[in-house]
Structure formats: structure tokens, C-alpha cells
Amino acid sequence: MAIEFKPSPSLPPPSNAVGPVAWVRKNFFSSPLNIFLTFFSFYILYLLIPPALEWAIFNATWEGTSKAACTAGGACWAFIRVRFDQFMYGLYPATEYWRVNVAAILLVVLVGMFAIKAINKLLLSIAIIVVYPIIAYFLFAGGILGLEVVETSLWGGLFLTMLLGIIGIVASFPLGIILALGRQSKMPVAKSVCVIFIETIRAVPLITILFMASVMIPLFLPDGMNFNKLLRVLIGITLFSAAYMAEVIRGGLQAIPKGQYEAADAMGLTYWQSMILVILPQALKLVIPGIVNTFIGLFKDTTLVYIVGMFDFLGIIQMANHDANWLGTTTEGYAFAGFVYWAICFGMSRYSMAVERKLDTGHKRN
Amino acid sequence: MSEKTTTNTSFLNDAGNRAMLFQAVLLIAVVAVGYYLFHNLQANLENQGISTGFAFLNEPAGFPILIHLIEYTEANTYGRAFVVALINTTLISLMGIILATIIGVIMGLARLSNNWLVARLATVYIETLRNIPLLLQMFFWYFAVLATLPHPRDSLIFGNFFLNKRGIYSPEPIAQDGFGIVIFGFLACVMAAIALIVWAKKRQKQTGVWFPAYWTSLAIIIVGTVVFYFLAGSPVEFDAPTKSRFNVTGGMVLVPEFVAVLVALSTYTGAFIAEIVRAGILSVNWGQTEASRSLGLPDGLTQRLIVLPQALRVIIPPLTSQYLNLAKNSSLGAAIAYPELVAVVMGTTLNQTGQAIETIGLCMLVYGSLSLSISVFMNWYNKKMSLIER
Numbered sequence: 001m002a003i004e005f006k007p008s009p010s011l012p013p014p015s016n017a018v019g020p021v022a023w024v025r026k027n028f029f030s031s032p033l034n035i036f037l038t039f040f041s042f043y044i045l046y047l048l049i050p051p052a053l054e055w056a057i058f059n060a061t062w063e064g065t066s067k068a069a070c071t072a073g074g075a076c077w078a079f080i081r082v083r084f085d086q087f088m089y090g091l092y093p094a095t096e097y098w099r100v101n102v103a104a105i106l107l108v109v110l111v112g113m114f115a116i117k118a119i120n121k122l123l124l125s126i127a128i129i130v131v132y133p134i135i136a137y138f139l140f141a142g143g144i145l146g147l148e149v150v151e152t153s154l155w156g157g158l159f160l161t162m163l164l165g166i167i168g169i170v171a172s173f174p175l176g177i178i179l180a181l182g183r184q185s186k187m188p189v190a191k192s193v194c195v196i197f198i199e200t201i202r203a204v205p206l207i208t209i210l211f212m213a214s215v216m217i218p219l220f221l222p223d224g225m226n227f228n229k230l231l232r233v234l235i236g237i238t239l240f241s242a243a244y245m246a247e248v249i250r251g252g253l254q255a256i257p258k259g260q261y262e263a264a265d266a267m268g269l270t271y272w273q274s275m276i277l278v279i280l281p282q283a284l285k286l287v288i289p290g291i292v293n294t295f296i297g298l299f300k301d302t303t304l305v306y307i308v309g310m311f312d313f314l315g316i317i318q319m320a321n322h323d324a325n326w327l328g329t330t331t332e333g334y335a336f337a338g339f340v341y342w343a344i345c346f347g348m349s350r351y352s353m354a355v356e357r358k359l360d361t362g363h364k365r366n
Numbered sequence: 367m368s369e370k371t372t373t374n375t376s377f378l379n380d381a382g383n384r385a386m387l388f389q390a391v392l393l394i395a396v397v398a399v400g401y402y403l404f405h406n407l408q409a410n411l412e413n414q415g416i417s418t419g420f421a422f423l424n425e426p427a428g429f430p431i432l433i434h435l436i437e438y439t440e441a442n443t444y445g446r447a448f449v450v451a452l453i454n455t456t457l458i459s460l461m462g463i464i465l466a467t468i469i470g471v472i473m474g475l476a477r478l479s480n481n482w483l484v485a486r487l488a489t490v491y492i493e494t495l496r497n498i499p500l501l502l503q504m505f506f507w508y509f510a511v512l513a514t515l516p517h518p519r520d521s522l523i524f525g526n527f528f529l530n531k532r533g534i535y536s537p538e539p540i541a542q543d544g545f546g547i548v549i550f551g552f553l554a555c556v557m558a559a560i561a562l563i564v565w566a567k568k569r570q571k572q573t574g575v576w577f578p579a580y581w582t583s584l585a586i587i588i589v590g591t592v593v594f595y596f597l598a599g600s601p602v603e604f605d606a607p608t609k610s611r612f613n614v615t616g617g618m619v620l621v622p623e624f625v626a627v628l629v630a631l632s633t634y635t636g637a638f639i640a641e642i643v644r645a646g647i648l649s650v651n652w653g654q655t656e657a658s659r660s661l662g663l664p665d666g667l668t669q670r671l672i673v674l675p676q677a678l679r680v681i682i683p684p685l686t687s688q689y690l691n692l693a694k695n696s697s698l699g700a701a702i703a704y705p706e707l708v709a710v711v712m713g714t715t716l717n718q719t720g721q722a723i724e725t726i727g728l729c730m731l732v733y734g735s736l737s738l739s740i741s742v743f744m745n746w747y748n749k750k751m752s753l754i755e756r
Contacts, residue, residue, distance in 0.1 A: 337502055
């Protein structure tokens with residue numbers, strides 16, 4: 001009778017090779033340089049975190065009506081509380097805040113309706129892109145149905161920032177697609193018009209475009225014809241980010257294999273059919289990160305309208321910093337603004353990652 | 367060919383004809399709109415009595431400029447003010463590019479570090495700065511940090527350095543007679559160093575014998591220049607700033623406007639560069655590192671000879687656009703009164719002369735050529751670094 005060979009069970013790995021101890025050793029103390037870096041990082045954290053917490057939370061003052069109330073030595077969040085409405089709505093009349101709120105809620109509800117399966121998405125899109133802006137405009141500006149007229153120069157705060165950001169994003173996207181297609185076109189005139197436009201815009205800073213919008217456009221229009229500064233600035237921002245958008249989308253168009261174009265032609269599709277049904281859905285999917293980066297850039301760039309004299313979110317905070325009752329609260333204002341901008345931009349970038357994962361149908365070669 | 371002409375398609379159904387037609391319409395539209403705008407412009411300028419042309423550049427400017435590297439007073443012309451502003455823009459762009467690259471490389475490497483804590487800290491840095499508008503960051507540095515420094519009479523003192531709300535004061539080196547010898551000596555050392563590197567490369571190619579040329583040439587330049595400096599009899603004197611009761615005078619001063627713009631630009635762009643560097647290094651296949659290790663190369667050489675050259679190919683194109691962004695973003699300095707191009711030309715000059723077309727056109731031209739020259743240089747560098755294929 002053969003004796004069966006039975007290996008004894010393997011020993012567990014030594015305690016310093018698994019578990020938290022090993023993790024700490026590997027991550028923090030694997031080499032002299034690493035040990036130094038670990039201590040250096042802890043030192044930086046020690047320098048930053050306790051004073052920051054003390055300033056922002058433990059020693060902060062939350063209530064009060066002027067800087068004089070902030071005696072605890074920490075942050076003066078009372079400033080943000082007192083000024084909160086102004087930060088949100090700018091100089092918009094306080095009795096009319098509800099109009100902005102209604103428009104915002106309406107937008108959220110409309111966009112949220114995309115989640116309901118039974119709804120015709122095409123109709124909903126038309127409602128959002130065509131009908132909603134008209135309703136929103138009359139809500140904001142007033143002048144009908146007994147709504148009080150509110151000049152656009154009074155629009156401000158986060159409301160103006162969101163307005164500039166959302167309209168800029170919605171308008172620059174299709175324009176960018178058209179410019180990108182034009183640049184890829186075989187028609188020399190169309191191509192050169194697009195190339196010249198894109199390259200000129202990309203060569204200059206946004207600030208020059210905004211100056212152009214606020215100072216130069218009136219010179220180019222016939223006498224007596226002039227339009228709103230907000231609209232001019234919006235056009236400037238939209239054209240600016242459309243040029244960047246066009247370059248991002250061009251990257252996507254170039255990444256689509258030639259066979260896709262040829263196959264679409266072979267199916268007898270017209271140019272626009274092949275673009276809309278075959279090429280663009282693939283190309284846009286490829287460049288989602290780039291598109292969202294352009295959106296984020298545009299959103300951050302809306303702060304520049306402050307330089308041409310509009311009071312967006314950053315502008316209104318900058319203005320509040322000069323209030324004699326609240327001298328010395330600049331850091332609080334910037335911290336609040338920074339947090340809001342950060343939350344929105346960071347949220348957008350995370351959302352784009354989620355969309356990318358959802359639309360990833362495995363065409364990428366890994 | 368003849369068959370095509372006999373087919374019964376109408377003129378408009380032919381793709382070629384349609385393209386021609388569309389382009390003709392587009393061209394006419396562009397020209398018409400252009401002509402219309404130009405016509406309006408002429409009429410408007412005539413109505414408002416604004417003369418066109420660049421004659422205003424020869425008129426006295428009458429405003430001071432805070433930072434001027436070349437001689438400038440209020441009596442100088444607008445043209446001179448424009449040059450001063452141009453130099454300021456170039457200065458901040460170049461210094462910003464250098465600093466942002468250093469910060470970006472350090473942060474990019476830190477994010478890839480084996481050390482968990484270092485990697486997390488770098489991530490927090492990158493994700494925070496990237497998602498906050500640059501203008502806000504500039505305001506923060508200028509109004510919340512630098513403006514809260516003590517008044518000149520309570521300056522913080524570090525030896526010969528003073529720190530207060532008006533800036534950082536440091537001793538100013540002033541060249542004395544004989545400084546030319548030092549410059550000559552420095553140039554000679556640089557030549558010697560280049561010669562050494564060329565020789566070392568040639569010898570290594572022929573014989574395989576390696577020589578630490580870079581470290582040696584660095585030593586030659588530093589030691590050589592110092593030797594020449596003392597041989598010439600130390601021809602540099604330092605003008606230290608002195609603190610009177612209420613003010614600090616003399617020496618060199620870094621004004622807060624400059625510091626705020628520089629810090630904001632370089633930390634902000636540095637965060638973007640860090641991501642580019644990280645992506646570039648991750649794009650190099652891990653197999654390359656393993657292969658290099660199995661050839662017996664130490665870690666340092668693996669990074670320098672194997673990983674970095676391949677990563678650079680991925681890094682350079684996006685890095686170029688970050689440099690361009692930085693140069694363009696330097697225009698935000700106008701918001702905190704750093705006297706760069708936009709502030710001086712499109713701000714003060716435009717306000718004083720009303721020459722909107724000329725000033726804005728001039729600015730766009732300068733930024734256009736600045737962008738163009740950076741991209742030409744980076745394209746040249748990219749070509750030099752790119753993979754030479756069969």
C-alpha cells in the first residue's frame with residue numbers, strides 16, 4: 001500500500017510581509033529617501049492642518065453683523081452669512097429673488113426628467129434648448145405679465161456665473177462641432193475660414209476678446225444699433241471656447257478610422273447623415289474628457305468678466321471685500337468662492353469620468 | 367468622362383457643383399460681413415472724430431509704470447510704455463514657465479511616489495489648484511496674503527532682507543569696473559564645458575569609456591567663474607536696503623504685484639503640468655523599466671536613459687499648450703495692476719487715447735506672435751525628441 005504524500009499546509013507569510021505593518025513598511029519606510037519623505041509630509045501636514053482647522057472651525061465666528069463681532073481670532077463666517085444673498089444673486093432686487101429660484105428649479109426639474117423612461121427625449125431636449133431659455137429670459141429680465149423689469153447690469157453673483165457658464169457651454173458645443181467639421185472639410189474656402197478663425201482666437205488671451213466685446217463691437221455696428229453688454233460678453237466667451245472645443249473635437253474626428261467614413265459613404269448616406277449618425281457619435285465619445293475639460297475651463301474663465309466690469313460670483317465677493325463694515329475678511333470671501341468653484345469644477349470632472357465609463361463600449365484598444 | 371456629362375443629373379445634384387456653390391456663398395457672405403463691419407467702423411470713427419493710425423505712439427504717455435526693466439518715466443512716449451509692458455509680459459511668462467515646470471515635475475513625480483502619503487498630498491495639491499479659477503488664486507495671493515504683510519515701518523527683517531506690504535527688499539548687486547572680465551571668464555568656462563561634453567560623447571562612442579561630463583562641466587562653470595571673480599578683484603558691490611523709521615529704501619525690490627502673479631501662475635500651471643508629467647511617465651510601458659533593470663542599469667540611469675526620453679515624447683505636445691496658456695494667462699495680471707501688456711496698452715493707453723482698434727490690435731498681434739514663437743520652439747524640440755522611424 002502506497003503511502004500518500006501529503007504536504008504539510010504552507011505556513012502563513014511572516015507577519016512583516018502582510019497586513020497593516022507591511023503596508024506601513026512598504027509605503028512609508030522602504031528606503032532612507034522614503035523615510036525622509038514620510039517625515040517631511042507629516043511635518044507639512046502638521047504645519048497646515050491644525051492652524052487651518054483652528055482658523056476655519058474652532059476659532060471661527062458664525063454670527064454677527066460686522067467685522068467687530070469677529071473677536072475669536074479665527075475665520076469670520078458671519079461675513080458670508082450676512083452677504084450670502086448678494087453672493088448668490090448679485091444686485092438683483094431682493095423681492096425678485098424668487099424669479100431666479102423658479103428658473104433654476106425649472107431647469108433642474110427639466111433636466112431631471114431625462115431619467116424618466118416614458119418621456120420623449122427629443123421633445124424634452126427641444127423644450128430645454130428652445131422653450132426654456134425664452135421662459136428663463138422673461139423671468140430674469142421681466143417686462144411681461146406684470147413682472148418688474150430688471151436691467152441686466154443688476155444681474156450678478158453666482159446667478160450670473162451660472163448663466164454665463166451654462167449658456168457658454170450649450171452654445172459653444174454645436175459651434176465647436178461645426179468649426180471642427182469645417183476644418184476637416186475638403187472645401188478650401190470653408191476650411192480656411194475655419195482655420196483662420198480657430199487659430200486667431202486660440203492665439204490671444206480671453207481678456208483681449210472680452211475687451212473687444214465690450215469696447216470694440218460698438219464701433220463695428222451701425223449708428224444707433226447697439227446691444228446689451230451681457231450679450232456681447234456672452235458672444236465673446238462662446239466664440240472663445242468654441243475655438244478650443246473645435247480643436248478637441250477635431251482630435252476625435254481624426255481618431256476615427258477611415259473605414260468608418262468609407263462605410264458611411266458606401267451606405268449611401270449624405271454628408272450630414274454620415275456625420276450625425278456614424279462619425280460624430282463615435283468621435284465625441286472618444287473626446288469626452290477633453291470636452292469636459294473645455295467646459296471646466298470655460299466655467300473658470302467666466303471669472304474674467306469681472307475685469308470688464310461685470311459682477312459675477314468672484315466680482316461680487318471682491319466688491320464685498322471693500323465694504324467698510326467687513327474690512328479684513330478677504331480670506332473668508334476667497335475661501336468661500338474657492339470652495340464653490342472647486343466643488344462645481346471637481347463635480348464636473350468626476351461626472352465626466354462616470355459618463356465615460358457608461359459610454360465605454362469597448363472600442364478602445366487596451 | 368463623356369458619359370458623366372450625358373447623365374441626366376441636374377446641375378445642383380452634382381457634389382462638386384454644390385461644393386463650389388456653397389463655398390462661393392460662404393466667401394461672399396464673409397466678404398460682405400467684413401465690408402459691412404469695416405464700413406460701419408469708418409463711419410463711426412468719423413462721427414466720433416477718432417483719428418486712426420499709430421501716430422499716438424509718439425506722444426508722451428504721462429503715466430508711471432510700477433515695474434520697468436528699461437529706463438522709463440512719465441515723459442516717455444506711449445511707444446516706450448508699450449515696450450516696457452512687453453518686457454514685463456515676457457519676463458513674467460518666462461519666469462512662470464521655468465517655475466511651473468519645476469513645480470509640475472516635482473508634483474507629477476510625487477503623485478507617482480511609492481510613498482502613500484506623498485502621493486496623496488500631491489493629488490490634493492493638483493486637484494485643488496486645477497479646479498479653482500486662476501483669477502481667484504491671483505486675488506488670494508495679492509489681497510489675502512501679500513496685502514496682509516506688515517507695514518513698512520514694522521518690516522520683517524532677515525539680515526539684509528526686508529519683507530513688508532510693499533514687497534521683498536534685497537541687496538542689489540552693482541557691477542564695478544572689471545565686471546567684464548567676470549563675464550568673459552564665465553563665457554570661457556561655458557565654452558570649455560561644452561567642449562568637454564562633446565569630447566566625452568565622442569570618446570564614449572568610440573571606446574565605450576564613460577566620463578561624468580555633466581557634473582564636471584557644472585563644476586568647471588561654477589568654480590571657473592568664482593576664480594575669475596576673485597582674480598578680477600571682486601568687482602561686484604552690494605547696495606543693501608536700509609530701513610528708516612517709516613520706509614525701506616535702496617536695494618532691489620520685488621513688488622507684491624509681481625510676486626502674486628508669478629506665484630499664482632506657476633502654482634496653477636504647475637498643477638496642470640504635474641498631470642501631464644504623470645501621464646507621460648505612466649505611458650511608458652512597465653516592460654521598459656524591467657528590461658532596463660535586467661540589463662543591470664541602476665534605478666537612476668533607468669529613469670534617465672530609458673523612461674524619461676520615451677515619456678518626453680508624450681509630454682512635450684501638451685506641455686507646449688500649457689506654456690502657451692501660461693503666457694496668455696499672464697494677461698490676468700492686469701486685474702491686480704501688474705503692469706503687463708493688457709494693463710498698460712488696453713487699459714491705460716486705451717483709456718487715455720481712445721484708440722481702441724489700434725491698441726487691441728497691437729495686443730492681439732503681440733500675443734499672436736508670442737504664442738507662435740513658443741509653439742515654433744516647442745515643435746522644433748518635439749521633432750528633435752521624437753522617435754526616428756525607418
